[in-house]
Amino acid sequence: MFAIVEDPIDAARVSAAVADPTSGAIVTFIGTTRDHNDGRAVTRLEYEAYPEMALAEMRKIGDTARQRWPIAKVAIVHRIGAVPIGEASVVIAVSAAHRAPAFAACHFAIDRLKEVVPIWKKEHFDGGEVWIGSQTGQRFTE
C-alpha cells in the first residue's frame, strides 16, 4: 500500500495492509504534527506533494527496504492538506518474520522519505507561516 491521501489516516488499516502469515512482527511508525518547532508555537502543518513522483519515490523506498532487510511487506501512506496538532501526517508499516529487521527497515523508510520524497510542509505558527526545508544532499546516493 503506497498512497497519498487527503483524509485522516487510519493507521490500523496501514498496519493491517502488511500483515502476513510468515511475519512475526509488524512495526508501524506514525508521524504526527507537533505543537512546537524551533522555538515557535505551531498551530498546524499543511502538506503539499508532487503526487506522481512522491508515490514513485515511496515505492522505491519500499523496494530498497526489501532488498536490504529480510522483511515481507512495506506500506507508506502520507497525508496532504492541513494536518492539525496530534494528527498523523505519515504512517509507515513494515512486516517481517522477526522484529529486528522490521524496526530497522521502518527506521530507514521514514529517514529516507524525509530525504527524497517530493512532499513539503508549511508550518503555521503564532505570528506567521514558513515552508520547512533543509537540504541533506543525500538525494543521489543510497
Add this chain to the structure above:
Amino acid sequence: MIVHLRFFASLRERLKMRAAERTLADGATVAELWNALCRERPDLEPLSASITFAVNREYVDRAHRLADGDEVALIPPVSGG
C-alpha cells in the same frame, strides 16, 4: 523543443503558478533552463543552491539534457513526514 515545468511549495508561491510551458533550444540542459528562468526572474537566483530538479519524475543533475515533451519539476528542499 517544449518542456512542461512544474512548481511546488515555496517556488509555487513565489512564482504564483503551478505549471508553465517553456520553449528551449534542442539539447538544452537543466542548468541552461534554470539560468534562463533566473534571467527572467532574478529573485530566483538566491534559491539556486537549494533547488533540485526532476525530469519525468526522476531526480537529475543540472548537466542532464532535456528532450521535447519532458516534464521538469523544480523541487525546493523537501520536508515530508
